[in-house]
Amino acid sequence: MPSAVRFGVNYTPSEGWFHHWLDFDLDSVRADLDSIAALGLDHIRVFPIWPYFQPNRSLIRPRAVEQLVALADAAAERGLDVNVDGLQGHLSSFDFLPAWTQTWHRRNLFTDPEVVEGQAEYLRTLAAALADRPNFIGMTVGNEVNQFSAGPHPDPDRAAPGLVDAWLERMLAACEKGAPGKLHLHAEYDAAWYQDDMPFTPAQAARRGAVTAVHSWVFNGTAQRHGRTGVATEHHAAYLIELSKAWAADPSRPVWLQEVGAPAPLVPAEHAAAFTEATVTNALDCPDLWGITWWCSHDVSRDLADFPELEYGLGLLTNERRPKDSARALARTAREHTYAPEARTTALVVPDDPAGRSVCAPGGPVFEAFFRLTADGARPTTVLASRARDVDHLTARRITEVVTPEQVA
Structure with missing residues (x-):
């Protein structure tokens, strides 16, 4: 039977990176897609560059x-x-914002009425253009747009969580208006789960949109603390999948591992295939997994300047479209795996208050307790403190044991 889990890749064009939209070459794109399809993957995630597509608010x-x-x-x-x-x-350390939101026209991305209306019309237009394509999965509102809303961004567009929630609702409604019935979602980097003052909250991530998206990067302190082959490093993606479930209203809400990659030098190139296989295998041990989308398809060309060093080698394929060992590992797992994970019956308690979510971050008591349990073979999930004695909730999720971080020796 075909797998219930989708396997794909974030498409980074081999020629020109995302600047390829400025010199769009369909033959080059087709060659890139041939090299992706040859791996046996079933989907791509595509990144229009906002200011290239909407250089003026009304254009x-x-x-x-x-x-x-x-x-x-x-x-x-x-x-x-x-x-x-x-x-x-935001992509690979670079911000791409249209001039009508910056400098002399500086306006808040999340609260200015004209900016919000311009964003909504842009999303609606893209969705409508693709709505009749059978292979169109749906829209993601943007790539890790939460990084614009708080530090460490050098010039954040600050907004209270309630205003961010209204913004997300407006953006998702625009996607649905353009392409009714498609799978529309939003996606944040892991500060939504780990950073106390981040206005994009875990509840928003786990309740807004058709699926929950998680982006797993072990350069966030995980690999530095636990090493390349540490339990926490190889299970970090699985942890984010299971952490998201604490806040979900639907006990069976699907979770999309939408970004995950093997960042050097924490994961050296010669070990990327082993990291890929371990990460994917562990993610497949999580119930309700929608899919896995690796970052990324092709390397960034060394002809392009000023990228962080790790960005140049994240591709499954080289700039010459040759597959690396990590590509073969992902392709093999996609081809050979079976997906039938058992329920995770042990739940670790996490606080409801997003102002205390740093306990879930690398080095925090929830984070470290989760991986002590994992090392002991417990296959944990998570539950909010307010639901820790909710029999109906625990039964719906097939949880039979609830523990606090303090109880995990």
Whole structure:
């Protein structure tokens, strides 16, 4: 039987990186997609660059939208489904924001009425352009847009959690208006789960949109603290999947591991395949997993300047479109795995208050207790403190044991 879990890759064009939209070459895109399809993956995540597509608040470039549709159609010809991230936003350490939100036109990305309306129309337009394509999965509002809302960003657009929640509702509604019935979601980097003052909250991540997205990067202190082959490092993605379930209203809400990669030098190139296999295998031990989308398809060319060093080698494929050992490991796991994880019956208690979520971050008591349990073979999940004695909730999730971090020796 076909797997219930989707396997895909975040598409980073081999020529020009995401600047390829400025010199769009469909033949080059097709060659990239051929190399992805050859791995046996079933979907890609695609990144329009927001200021390239909407350089003025009232101008969404028709030619750019046509090129996005052409890319989606080329993917369909190769058996690949497509998810589109709208607001880029932030990619690989670079910010891409239109001039009508910056400097002389500086306006808050999340609260200014005109900016919000412009964003909504942009998302609606992209979704509508793809709505009739059978291989269109749906929209992701943007790539880790929460990084704009708090430190360590050098110039954050601050907004209270309630205003962020209203913004998310507006953006998701725009996606749904453009492409009714598709799988629309939003996605944040792990500060949503770990950073006390982040206005994008775990509850928003686990309750807004069709699925919960998690982005797992072990350079967040995990690999530095636990080492390349540490339990926490190899199970970090699984931890985020299970951590998200504490806040979900639906006990069976699907979770998409939408970004995960093997960052050097914490995971050296010669060990990337082993890390890939371990991470994917452990994620597949989590119930309700929608899919795994690796970061990323192709390396960043050394001809491009000023990227953090780790970004140049994250691809499953080289710039010459040759698969690396990590690509073969992912392809093999996608091809050979079976997905039938047993329920996780032991739940670790986490606090409800997002102002205390740093206890879940690397080095925090929840984080460290989770991996002590994992090392002992317990296969833990998580539960909010307010639900720790809710029999109906625990039964729905098949939880039979609830423990606090203090109880985990």
